Amino acid sequence: MTEPLMRRLAARGEQLTVGALPWVAPVYRAMPQVSAVIEFPFAHGGLQFSARRRLASAMEGEFDIAYVCPNSLKSALLPFLASIPKRVGYLGEARIGLLSHRLKNPPKTKRPPMVAFYSALSGATSELANDTPQLHFDAADVEHALGSMGLVRGRYYVFAPGAEFGTAKRWPAAHFSELALQLDLPVVLLGSGKELALCEEIAAPVNQAQAGQCLNLAGKTSLAHAFSAIAAAKAVISNDSGLMHVAAAFGVPQVAIFGSSSPLHTPPLNGHAQVLWLKNDPAYQPALDCAPCFERTCPLGHTRCLNDVTPAKVLSLL
Structure with a gap:
């Protein structure tokens, strides 16, 4: 979601170096306007x-x-300690002294789409709200990665x-399994190592019914290989997530399933x-007055916003 910001900065002649944690650095290597990537040696938290x-x-x-x-304090600390003259960011987490150029941080209920939120750091206006992020991988590299994954x-x-x-x-694992059984092509499951068990929960009943229908690659590929798998897929079905x-x-053609966000x-x-x-489905009743709640777990305990999205509905969009 920061790619349009990178594109705007590069277009006006700025040479870009991006500092990022190792798990997200490959995203910036897929942006041709980024000249260099520094992988930060910081642990989470x-x-x-x-x-x-x-x-x-x-x-x-x-x-x-x-x-x-x-928006964190620690992310603004490094450029301050490095004495970078101009430090642009949003107000938040007591960062007033760390930033030289501060943008007012709108409340979450009035925050614009994140692409526009990030792009505004360049001084751009709200016209960027629909700027489309773009990633680029060399076609030969994609084919090589696909071959290594079969x-x-x-x-x-x-x-x-x-x-x-x-x-x-997260759309329920059982719904993903049911959808996989109705597709005419195999399914590749992608995610981090933390999601290996979740993906196996999806794959196990599918492969028991149709051997080889699900290939679980969660935690088994580099991020670059996962990107290649996504770039060459017939379609992608996901939650609201980084992938x-x-x-x-x-x-890529995709179906994105939203719940609490x-x-x-x-x-x-x-x-x-x-x-x-x-x-925003007027046919769904009773209406989801609780959404979006932006909570990690359903405060009401039913998670209707996801449980009631049927595999048949997703299939109809593919």
């Missing part, structure tokens, strides 16, 4: 001040501007059943995308 200060010392004098995309372009579907945020964003946005950026805030910006969200 904690300020890790000493590690940030060491990296900041090595970066000092190397950069003119820092665009700080995350896949043939266009001859499989991809399921991305995970959602790091929580269960209130949903990857499919959108590759322009909102496609008004984080839509898949892809002309081939179909979005399922019972909140």
